Amino acid sequence: MTKDPSLDAAYALDSPDDSVRLYSAWADSYDNGFARDNDYILPEQVARHFATIGGFGPVLDVGAGTGLCGAALRARGIDPIDGTDISAEMLDVAATKDIYRTTRVENILNGLALPDGPYQGAVSSGTFTNGHVGPDGLDSVIAAVRPRGWVVISVNAAHFGATGFADKLALLEPEITDVRTTEVAIYGPQATGPHATDTALLLAFRRA
Template sequence: MPMPSAAPRSARVYADWAASYDAGFAAEMDYRLPAYVAAAFLAAGGRGPVLDVGAGTGLCAEALRAQGFAGEIDGVDLSAEMLARARAKGLYRALHHADVTRPLPWTGRYEGLVSSGTFTHGHVGPEALGPLLAVLAPGALLAVSVNLGVWERMGFDAALATWAGRLTLRQTLDVPIYGAAAQALDPAHAEDRARIVMAVAG
């Protein structure tokens, strides 16, 4: 039996969360993951146009720009409310409202792909790799964070092996998701870590 989609629940959660996401969650938890993903992408020579998967309010694009990236950035997200926040920042060439676990409703030939915080509990699993690979140019560089709490359960090792002909793993980098401030606010998640998967599309 196919897994039920997490998309309807995610869309509801983020509709309510969009307004307070940056100033509340991200600032108060000292949310560092977008900066780590951007740094990993740029250190590996990432270039545009780049697709930001689960772009949310645009924190990964902000991190890319803050670290000197001048290339074009498109974003995709399930939540219209999160995308509205991202659009207001004026950092993206285009923003697409779509579920990345399904075939994407536009064609693309991206040279890069970044994603922070989207491959995680109750969100997106490795089933998104097929639709995303379809919009990447051969040789495109990916820097994708996966919450380590779901790495095994969602089957990322098996998925990377399955896609080995289309995706070459370069390295992985395990990083903290939050800074020290998270301890006071949410001790249960303060120590959460993510694995940044660096890979090249074939």
């Protein structure tokens, strides 16, 4: 994986406004630049895990971006899927792929709209990571899901330890059940460079 200035910039984000600016500039090149060139397999890992543990639609894809995780869900027959992201430009790219039933521009830290009521499940790939969303974002995801619905989110492994996800999960014990974590690669075998061996924890649980 070559050193990608946009990846370094993403890990250094400090605010939602910074995220909006970065992903607005990155949207058009994200799939054929970052994702392809860096063998970015995390969206596939999240979708596969959600399907394997028995997740089904309707599903909310949190931090949907250009639709990589949504496409992986659809390939497994999971439908319908709605997408939400802080970047309108990333969602504009996703909208060209006929993946999502609806898309909404939202900041997860301000809560998530539920126009048709809670979802049966939720996924998130690449949003709970350095410079992006910390453990407090879990509250909005849980609120978006029906009781007994599955949630699978990826959390950058270093970010998990540094920002207090374990403490947050302990506080959430009355609200979630069947909690499990699985460590996976973020990038595939073609990746090279400083982030090639980065890993994420797939955090899976049901809303109680």
